[in-house]
Amino acid sequence: MSKVGIIGLGHVGSDIAYTLCTKCQVDELVLIDKNKEKVIAEYLELTDSMMMTEVKTTILLHEYSYLNDADIIVISVGSQSIDNEDRVSELSDNARSIRQVVPKVIASGFKGIFLVITNPCDVITTLVHRESGFPAHRVIGTGTSLDTIRMKRVVGEKLGISGQSIGGYVLGEHGESQFVAWSSVTVGTQKLLEFTKLSEEELEEMKEATRLGGWEIHQRKSWTSFGIASTVSRLIQSILKDEKRIYPLSIYHEVENIHIGYPAFIGKKGIIKSLSLDLTSKETVLFEQSIAKVKKYVNH
Numbered sequence: 001m002s003k004v005g006i007i008g009l010g011h012v013g014s015d016i017a018y019t020l021c022t023k024c025q026v027d028e029l030v031l032i033d034k035n036k037e038k039v040i041a042e043y044l045e046l047t048d049s050m051m052m053t054e055v056k057t058t059i060l061l062h063e064y065s066y067l068n069d070a071d072i073i074v075i076s077v078g079s080q081s082i083d084n085e086d087r088v089s090e091l092s093d094n095a096r097s098i099r100q101v102v103p104k105v106i107a108s109g110f111k112g113i114f115l116v117i118t119n120p121c122d123v124i125t126t127l128v129h130r131e132s133g134f135p136a137h138r139v140i141g142t143g144t145s146l147d148t149i150r151m152k153r154v155v156g157e158k159l160g161i162s163g164q165s166i167g168g169y170v171l172g173e174h175g176e177s178q179f180v181a182w183s184s185v186t187v188g189t190q191k192l193l194e195f196t197k198l199s200e201e202e203l204e205e206m207k208e209a210t211r212l213g214g215w216e217i218h219q220r221k222s223w224t225s226f227g228i229a230s231t232v233s234r235l236i237q238s239i240l241k242d243e244k245r246i247y248p249l250s251i252y253h254e255v256e257n258i259h260i261g262y263p264a265f266i267g268k269k270g271i272i273k274s275l276s277l278d279l280t281s282k283e284t285v286l287f288e289q290s291i292a293k294v295k296k297y298v299n300h
């Protein structure tokens with residue numbers, strides 16, 4: 001029996017609910033948004049679409065008490081206040097929402113895993129960790145998981161091969177200070193930088209195409225949702241099935257006392273352990289700069 005809650009049923013939360021229902025990935029789904037009419041509308045749409053699937057997901061609406069025995073709660077509240085191409089512009093509105101929502105979740109008796117999407121993702125994940133008082137391994141942000149997928153697509157396109165054959169990670173903030181750890185990027189098992197010759201300019205162009213991947217979509221339709229919905233649906237499966245797979249996620253950095261994008265194994269108990277990457281000195285500096293940015297906004 002699996003149960004997932006989604007709090008925040010805008011573009012992102014609705015697309016996650018649709019992905020989970022149509023792929024029949026969870027037994028029970030709890031849908032919560034401050035806009036109750038929107039929740040009812042999405043419930044009706046999901047019920048219609050499930051008529052074409054073989055397994056039924058039971059959908060419960062509105063009540064935080066239903067989250068009591070959930071395995072995972074997805075936090076996807078938002079404020080539609082993104083501007084200046086920087087996700088930190090959403091911080092004050094979304095931090096306020098987190099301070100409203102998390103105490104209600106805790107009051108429900110929830111003992112599962114928080115999966116945080118809301119931007120600025122690393123800062124908000126840190127706030128959820130602090131507000132909830134949960135152990136760090138049960139508070140996970142989607143971090144640079146989507147950025148890493150974009151990097152693989154961009155590198156694959158550059159090389160004329162499938163991005164699914166590319167390994168490696170985007171690290172740091174899910175935001176402007178993120179960077180591609182080129183030393184981690186592979187083609188199959190071979191290091192990218194040994195597989196082919198690429199100039200500094202070409203690497204910089206691919207990093208920028210990755211960083212701007214979300215904005216390319218956002219400036220044309222004002223939101224992004226399919227990519228993150230597919231990513232979150234996959235992360236939920238990895239947790240529920242205890243897959244112990246590695247993803248770059250916003251995870252707790254003990255020394256810095258914040259969450260930041262770094263690869264880790266996840267399973268049914270949440271974060272199992274992080275990878276130990278052998279970053280170059282340049283990458284280490286970029287990581288430190290990204291940590292400094294997240295810390296600045298956490299302590300804002």
Ligand SMILES: NC(=O)c1ccc[n+]([C@@H]2O[C@H](COP(=O)([O-])OP(=O)(O)OC[C@H]3O[C@@H](n4cnc5c(N)ncnc54)[C@H](O)[C@@H]3O)[C@@H](O)[C@H]2O)c1
Pocket residue numbers: 007008009010011012013032033034035038076077078079080082087090094096097098100101116117118119120121142143146174223224225228
């Ligand atoms: N981490 C990622 O990779 C990633 C990708 C895409 C979007 N996002 C972020 O996800 C968030 C949601 O994006 P969206 O496009 O769905 O936004 P949206 O504005 O369409 O939806 C946000 C929903 O949250 C609800 N909400 C706000 N405050 C609430 C509260 N206190 N209690 C209950 N519900 C509340 C709103 O009513 C709304 O339905 C944003 O912060 C966005 O930047 C993150």
